[in-house]
Amino acid sequence: MSPQIEILLVAIIVSIACALPGVFLILRRMALMSDAISHSVLLGIVVGFFIIGQVDSPILLIFAAGTGVATVSLVELLHRTQLVKEDAAIGIVFPALFSIGVILVTRYANNVHLDQDVVLLGEIALAPFDRVTILGLSLPRGLVVMTLILVTNLSCIVIFYKELKISTFDAGLATALGFSPVFIHYGLMSLVSITAVGAFHAVGAVLVVALMIVPPATAYLLTNRLSIMLAISSLVGTISAIMGYFVAAKMDASVAGSMASMTGICFLLTFLIAPKRGILAIIYRRFRQKWEFSQTLLLIHLVNHEGKENEAEECNVNRINQHLSWNQTFTQNVILYAEKKGSIQIEEQILRLTNRGREIADQAFAR
């Protein structure tokens, strides 16, 4: 494999590994927790490094996962005192842990791979230089680690799909039925922590959050099914990784930065043009509703005066705007709209209902 392909592969695998648990963070309204975890795991890594003396031991993952879970527990503990709101609790706990980590890194562990820039921003371009040999194959360490994490995330989600779904949707019922939402909760937090650590080297603590949160947030706008949301999130992650890589190569900029920006662009595009929940779709729907409503109002006015002696006056094409207190142009447009929809006809300057028009008015009344 050429180094370029290796970097690209690492980028894609990191993106998918992050997007999968991110789906559940979004649905559990815990997006901010990924921010907290991805920062505080630094402390776990540093402490683990002191104890083990190696920066690339898999045991570091366990330390980091422990710190992640500890972060979540501390936040919950603080929140449960009812003296601090949850968002404030998050804002208190993770900077505390993170800052201790930063001090330890700069004071004791500098120049041993745990460089502060790498910690914050990651350096995926370095991935091909750090290699391991597995079954006689020389592979980038990052690729191996992230593949293992991706497989772990995927299998946990597949195996506990039903449990994750019910405890996310209805924790009360899940408990009553004998499942343990607490177990699921901490299990998920452990996955998020491990993923954050794994992704650390590649994209750094700050951008992990983008990869975890933005693709699922994008997918949320596009589907009504949990399984499809997981699939779309992974796809958005993959697309962002590929585009991010090439943009970075072209601009000679940070790969991680480009990847994260691409997730943002994917989200922005989806936010604008998603078929049902996008902004444009919503504006179009409101616009149509306004015309539909005005048409219905006009039709009901016609129904009320149909066959009455004042029909010629009340339903006159040129004077109906005075009766409805509408402006002239708007009235003309509503009449055109209704004519196009086949709900009215104009006979000798008088607006008359068609059968279709009567149906629409009836439906409006029936509601």
Added chain:
Amino acid sequence: MSMNQSSSAIEVTDLTVAYQEKPVLWDIDMNVPPGVLMAIVGPNGAGKTTLIKAILGLVRSASGQMLIYGKPYRQQRRIVSYVPQRGSVDWDFPTTVKDVVMMGRYGALGWLRRPGQQEKKLASEAMEKVGILNLADRQISQLSGGQQQRVFLARALTQDAQVYLMDEPFQGVDATTERAIVLLLQQFREEGKTVVVVHHDLQTVSDYFDWVTLLNVRRIASGPVNTIFNESNLRQTYGGRIGFLKTEQEMSNPQVLPEPTL
């Protein structure tokens, strides 16, 4: 059946629940005989929801014992069905009506086993019964309040339980749905099942239910509607905020008056 060795479907003794040392329920005793349709009635903050949650072990009790057919809930999960408040879940969750209804079977499936054909069939039958089969593939965010409540009922139906605990199933539903729910609950009773419903509308207590528990942090009274659902008990439950229509059915038509303005 061994289940009927105990004379009560639900037996609560000396139950106290406190949040942060503030009592929500004080020393509650309650016996619900099998096969009754019971309302739990009381003002806001009376602990109605907490009582149900305590029976299900969803909130920690400071004291007391809660038994379902003589055994703790933990051993009776399969015969108890819980219908939480409609507002307690996120209706924007990316899932379908059919999927939510099928969750009722998750308890019987246990950990790891996945719902299959059998569960789909049971879910379809339940949806048919509450009249939402045509909504099976609908995303749940597109449902009206009444339809959401029917989804919860269908989910409870798939559990095929002996004891049903329902938290405000009539809240915010249309008249047709309310009627449909009442018929379903009465059918449960005819099948010998026990149904406990947190209820808000005093007007309909006598029409819908045959058993009632009046609650306001303490248990005021618990028993058959025709003996304990009377003015003096209601006055104790609601304090001064209760008025009565002085008609021939005065006892069956109490009304809660709005809070006095300060």
